[in-house]
Amino acid sequence: MEIDNIESLKYNFSTLRGATNNFSEDNKLGQGGFGAVYKGKFGDGCEIAVKRLSTDSRQGDIEFKNEVLLVAKLQHRNLVRLLGFSLEGSERLLIYEFLHNESLDKFIFDPIKRTLLNWQKRFTIIKGIAKGLLYLHEDSRLRIIHRDMKASNVLLDVEMNPKIADFGMARLFNPEETQGNTSRIVGTYGYMAPEYARYGHFSVKSDVYSFGVLVLEMTTGQKNQCFRNGENIEHLLSFVSIDPTTINSKMLAWKSWRNNTTTNMIDPILKMGTDSLSNITRCIHIGLLCVQENVSDRPTMSLVVLMFNSPSLSLPVPSKPAFFSFDPEYSSSTKSIRSKQRSSHSSLNDVSISEIVPR
Structure with missing residues (x-):
């Protein structure tokens, strides 16, 4: 149009x-x-x-x-x-x-509504989100980095097709530009790539990281928050013992994948269709590739879409995922946004509309 x-x-x-x-x-x-x-x-x-x-x-x-x-x-x-x-x-x-089915988080984290999303529907949603991000990163007229990719910013239409929403924090670039820096960090704790949350460095790979977290949430059914496993606080990405006061704590994807016990972390609702377990495990593998510490190791969204559409394509071994806590010793910009946080899933921003400004 x-x-x-x-x-x-x-x-x-x-x-x-x-x-x-x-x-x-x-x-x-x-x-x-x-x-x-x-x-x-x-x-x-x-x-x-x-x-x-x-x-x-x-x-x-x-x-x-x-x-x-x-x-x-x-x-x-x-x-x-x-x-x-x-x-x-x-x-x-x-x-x-207007989209009647509201946002994705209202389904995958709800004990009743989550049963409406079998693996086939979740996989369709995951692939749709990936295609939307690919369009923003590579196929639209200008390169757009969303910067707040999360379940609550994905809306579902009547047929449960996903639509990425809320471009209030997006940044727009010319096609030849690939990254940027900012002294004002905006986004949502738990979905932020560490290089962005710590230093204000963002790129298309920042969105890839957030997408990876979302994939792990879709496959595990676990929200991005603290949960206790015995004496330890588990982290969805890296499975390490951390300070219980940390804001950004999740479950156990990394250790489960590394120990070949990935099925233990799959949402029990999805295990009802046992023929899909290999596909779910592959998605977890792709999610872990997206949240790697080294920015250059993360795939582009075009490669992610190819991985989803080509089940015979061999996947590289992911390195240990990025993990960090918002410690006061980090940059002053991190400390400033920490003081403004209202909840672990609130978007952090002190402006009222988006920053889509050509560079």
């Missing part, structure tokens, strides 16, 4: 206020670092999701419109579609397609 006129995407604030019943609590779908999201319905019956951004944005009107135009041009079946915007006074709103 070509968009030649930004005004064609503009909605009156009064129209959206009416569609959401004056942004009523009954229509509220969620609250994030950038503002609240509401369900709305136009007069013709079309359902929408309206993100009402925080009013303390430092971005000007022209920059906001340019950003909207860029995001609206992203067209892929695995990306949530931006329908338009509203800009009146201090009010900035984004209008997206």
Whole structure:
């Protein structure tokens, strides 16, 4: 879809206020670092999701419109579609397609809803997310790094197809650019690549790391948080004993894979289809490749998609996954975001809209 006129995407604030019943609590779908999201319905019956951004944005009107135009041009079946915007006074709103099944985390971490996701559905979701990231990294007009890839930022349509959402922390590059640096760390603890969380270095491989964590969550059914195994606190990536006060603790993927006991960590619901165990184990292997400490060792999303689609393709042996805790001895930027954290799964950002700025 070509968009030649930004005004064609503009909605009156009064129209959206009416569609959401004056942004009523009954229509509220969620609250994030950038503002609240509401369900709305136009007069013709079309359902929408309206993100009402925080009013303390430092971005000007022209920059906001340019950003909207860029995001609206992203067209892929695995990306949530931006329908338009509203800009009146201090009010900035984004209008997206409405997806009835909400976010992925509402399924894989729910004791009842998780049973609706057998391995075939989870594998389809994993591959869809991979294709969406591949589009952002290599196939769109400009290279886009999402920087907040996690289960709550993947929405599901009626047929349970995944759509990557929330580009509020995304960074946009020219095709020849591959990485960047920032003194302001944004993202979600547990999904952040260590080189980014510690030093502000980010690249497409930062998204690969986050995707790897998501794959391990999908295969194990375990949330990205502390859990105790006997006297030890286990970590989903590296299976080491760590300080119980650490924020970023997970389960035991690395040790299980290394000891050839990977089936022990698979979500019990998925074990009902024993013919899929080899496929699940392969996905865990790919997930571990994505979360390796050395950035250059992580595969690109194009290679990840190839690995998923070519079961006969030999996989390299993953090195020990990246692991770190947010210790005060790390950089001042890490300490500053630590003080702003509201929960281990909250996105960390002090701006109200995205940083999609051409470099």
